[in-house]
Amino acid sequence: MTETKPKKIVMNNPDDPDKPPLDIDWNRLLSTAGLSIITTDLNGLITSFNRAAEQLYGHEGQDLMGEAISRLVHPYSRTDHDRMVWVITRENRTLEIQMDHLHADGRALGVRVAGSPLHNPQGAVIGMMFISVYVGEQTAIVGALQQERDVLEAILETTNDAILMIDPEGQILTMNFQFETFFRLQRYQLVGQQVDALIEEIRGRPDLPSDLLNLVVTFGLEGTRSGGGDFQIKEPVRRIVVWYSAPVHSHDGVVMGRLFVFQDATRERELDRMKTEFLSLISHELRTPLTSIMGFNEMLMDGDAGELAVDALGFLDIIRLNAHRLRVLIDDILDLTKIESGHVELRANSHELIPIINDVVRSMRPMLEARKQHLTIDLQPEMPRIWADRERLIQVLSNLLTNANKYTLDNGHVELRAYVVEDESNLPKDSPRGITLPAFLISVQDDGIGIDLKDQPSIFTSFFRTEEVSRRQIQGSGLGLTIVKSFVELHGGKIWLQSEGKDKGAAFFFTIPVVRGI
Amino acid sequence: MSYILIAEDDPYIQLMVKRKLEGAGFIVRATPDGDQVIPMMQEEMPIMVLLDVMLPGRTGLELCQDIKGYLGESAPPVIIVSARGRETDVEAGMRAGADDYLIKPFSPKQLLDLVQARLGG
CATH class of the missing domain: 3.30.565.10 (Histidine kinase-like ATPase, C-terminal domain)
Structure with missing residues (x-):
């Protein structure tokens, strides 16, 4: 925790490293340079802020003394900033990154930032220096894209479907949270890796269905085929997984990769099975009484119980017709149920x-x-x-x-x-x-x-x-x-x-x- | 006494079949219980067996398979009568060795014709 405000910078003499170092009036350099220069201590608290920086960021330098420099960083670029600080302070290196900073009025500033360590005469790192160059409106687009990306990511992460996407070179582009939980895989180990890593992982896991493996291997990376089907996962509980796979095209028709979507259809299938079973039971239960109604009716009409009056025969014929209607209806409903549940097998x-x-x-x-x-x-x-x-x-x-x-x-x-x-x-x-x-x-x-x-x-x-x-x-x-x-x-x-x-x-x-x- | 054995758990269908066949001069013995079929056959061999599929005790398909399996050529003709009328059900009946498969609701006259054709009048 140094509180020393660097007044002087020690530089090696560029003409000859063995000669005594040059003495530079740091304050003068800082304040008059045309580039925005901000220095901080090791904790990232601002120790100096030059005039060009005041102009760029719209702040009074005085107001920011002792404030965290991260205040000037746009939330989208926080990760980049943190990485830069880490490289400067831990690796004692200079780094240049294009990122978004924030103007005092809240708008994003597209800047190219060079961050470097500041040393004391003994060579220890005592602070950081950030030189920013305004690069313009690109940021607005980057910001908009980022926002869109955030929206898509939120959708991807909250959907009930498990999603996997592989690029044409076989790199795993994305794998959502559902995919991770569905197949109990760790995405930090797999995203960015070649698909072989996934294939290897599935091979080594007896609890994962070989169908998943076949799917990834068969559809691989090439081909424009789309397809779908289902398979079972046996552990930890038996589940039926419905899958769909299709190539993904960019707006100009270039194949960007292949998408796999998996849905848990266990409950749906169970309900479907119950419906079919129920209807089959109903049909059986209806056919049994209908057998007696139609059979005895026929026997009466055939005279098995003796001669009948013409009127009686007429009435029996109405019973016959309506029993027949009921029979056709039962058959039709059964056919329709089978069709709707996809259970009709063609015996061609x-x-x-x-x-x-x-x-x-x-x-x-x-x-x-x-x-x-x-x-x-x-x-x-x-x-x-x-x-x-x-x-x-x-x-x-x-x-x-x-x-x-x-x-x-x-x-x-x-x-x-x-x-x-x-x-x-x-x-x-x-x-x-x-x-x-x-x-x-x-x-x-x-x-x-x-x-x-x-x-x-x-x-x-x-x-x-x-x-x-x-x-x-x-x-x-x-x-x-x-x-x-x-x-x-x-x-x-x-x-x-x-x-x-x-x-x-x-x-x-x-x-x-x-x-x-x- | 040459008789036709009927295994059918619905009392009305049982009565209907019995009356139709008796009306044509056949002797009929009926049981609602799948487990009674083999003992009845052991006591006296029928000239024909009519089996419902869904029976309490042993199912018609199991019974048919046993009858045809044990008795082979000397087994009496077996007609399976069932409310299950899908192709796969009929096929299952045929695989079990049934000579005919009748889907409910069926016409008593049609059944009688079938019996007479099998028994030669």
Whole structure:
């Protein structure tokens, strides 16, 4: 703790180090120099402040005597300042850093600061000298960037997702707090290191999932692939981790690195599993009583309990119809639950399309004939084999034909077509974009009650029923087309509707991509 | 006495199946308990077995597997009747050795047709 105010500086004679040192009037030099010069003691308390410094910082030098020099340092540059002080006092070295200082009016000053130790004649460090040169407005930008950086960092650190980013040279750019806690890694050991250090660390830790390792290794640094998936962490508690990885591009399209995001999906998955289990249980519990209702009803109608009056038969038929409705509803809700939870497995195989269509048509004939509707079938001969889940495809076709039957008047016309579309010019006009070609194009067209233009956008939405359908008391759950759409999309196809409006009939088109060599 | 063995824990479905088959001239014995199936078969071999999957005691799938496993070629035809109707469930039934798999709700007439086809009238 020296209180000596340096009055003289001892310098070696530049001409000859062996000659006696030069004597310089330090006070005079300090006060008249055109550069801002501030001296402090070893604690950083200001011991002198020259005129140029007064001008630069807007303070009266007298007011600052004995104050900490850190008062003049902008908070953004505190770390740089502390490092400088450390180098000067501990390493007895001079250091030059560009940083932000503060003007008396609070604005940031961009300065280039040279800090050096002051020695007593015995060569011991007794204080510090800071020479500042104003470098201008850069600081404002630096400050703004810094602020933005602080905001982003706050977001990064408080998000629930674990985030890891690696630059194209394989250096770990960032790793947030969640990543650290999620995988119990120490970021101070890893940030700034090559990704190999992370790979090494995961290899040596049996509690970390090998999937994490595979992920980092596989996606590595190259490639523009994005991807996602999930894996499990077994320790300390079993957790399901959903991950996503994508390259990060700068605004001008240069790859800046790769981002990995990890989320804890344990609870979500558990709820999902419970929902599926619950619905499966409900469905089982509903099917059991329905079996007796439908079975005994059928036996009564078949005369297993003796002859029945015509009225009684009529009533039983109503019970039969409604039990059937209930059954379809249960099946639809189950299908929808499976679709929504992503549990639908496609059992795709190679099939001949025409026999499948013929099977469906055969089962639909009685329905169509009951209403004297005319069915036209137009199938392209010699189509390639179709790669599809037969049951699902039958469900799609049956549903569209059932709709055509329901929403077409007696004596109406229904047309079923199937052919292969090779390129876009062969698609019907107003087809949606993004259809994978070549594809099978299957359409079911009718001249029925049509679909009001305002209802068309909602037609594939769950439980949606048009007013017209309710008014005409046509039965249905409003789930059929939602399910059909999901099944078509699971096959990589598209489904769409064309209807000129009410009473103009409707045409449903769907595609299933052609798979070669099956 | 050649009889058909039914294992079904829902009393109404049990009654329904019993009445339908008896109406066609078959003799039926029923139990709601999965653990009773093998003892009943040991006492007297049925000409056909109808098994619900979700039974108290041993499940229909386990029973089917045992019947087909122990008796091999001489095992009676087994029809599994279940509310579980996904493809994977049906496949599990077929793997257990079932001759037919009927999904609830099923039509009694359809069941009778199936039984008659298996037993040759």
